[in-house]
Amino acid sequence: MELMHQYLRKQVDISDEDWRVFSSRFEQKIYPAKTFYLKAGETENYLSFVDRGLLRFYLEDTECNETTIGFSIQGWFMCVFSSFYTRRPSFYYGETLAETVLWRIHYDDLQEMYSRLSIVERIGRLATEQMLLWKSERELSFLTKSAEERYLDLFNKVPHLLQQVPLKYLASYIGVTPQALSRIRKRIS
Known part of the structure; x- marks a missing residue:
């Protein structure tokens, strides 16, 4: 969890007490390589920080052709945002490409932390902005x-x-x- 703490300290001025409260809601989850993190049709329930490893997110068409839409690497927050925020099933698959260690917080716990600690609301906004910026840049690159x-x-x-x-x-x-x-x-x- 130290990598996430370092990352957050670079982004925001989080006090030791706020970190203690916020980090207490995270659980560690270890996935072997080539394991589904999420399947299409499932609802994304966690915002995760990649402590170690690598994930790939992709769509599968009716003929089982896969289109890779993104990766998550060590030191990044990640989730299938469209499913996480709408609470609807995901269209995407998420799989590990290497053994992956995640620190994850459940949607309900995150909502409670947003209400309880203003710094967590800022952390959530910054994590979302990071992901949206990456996706926006990718979209623009396909057009230009x-x-x-x-x-x-x-x-x-x-x-x-x-x-x-x-x-x-x-x-x-x-x-x-x-x-x-x-x-x-x-x-x-």
């Missing part, structure tokens, strides 16, 4: 950039992700086939 530029953006933002994620998932994330991504990687190396 080439696949090669999207790959380079990903490389510049999270270079270690490219060593940890299989090529087919990276290709899906930037909107190309694995073969096209191989050609892009050859061209820029």
Whole structure:
């Protein structure tokens, strides 16, 4: 939990007492590699902080083709926001790509913490803004950039992700086939 505490201290001035109260509502959950964190049709009940590991979120069409829509890495808050905030079933699958350790807080506990501690409301807003900014930048990149530029953006933002994620998932994330991504990687190396 120390990584989350460090992260939050960089974002907000959280007192030791507020941290003690807030952190007491988190539970640790360890997932083996290649395990579902969430399946389509289930409701997201937790806001989680990735202490260690890597997750992939994807959609599956009627022909079982997968489209990767995002990743969560160590040191980030994450959840399927559309399900978490609406309390409706998720359209997305979430799976671990490596053994993953999460510190998670249940939706109901988070709502109580929002009411009880004003600093937690700020933390929630900042976590949501981080996720929305990432998604907004990705959306804009699909409208304004080439696949090669999207790959380079990903490389510049999270270079270690490219060593940890299989090529087919990276290709899906930037909107190309694995073969096209191989050609892009050859061209820029």
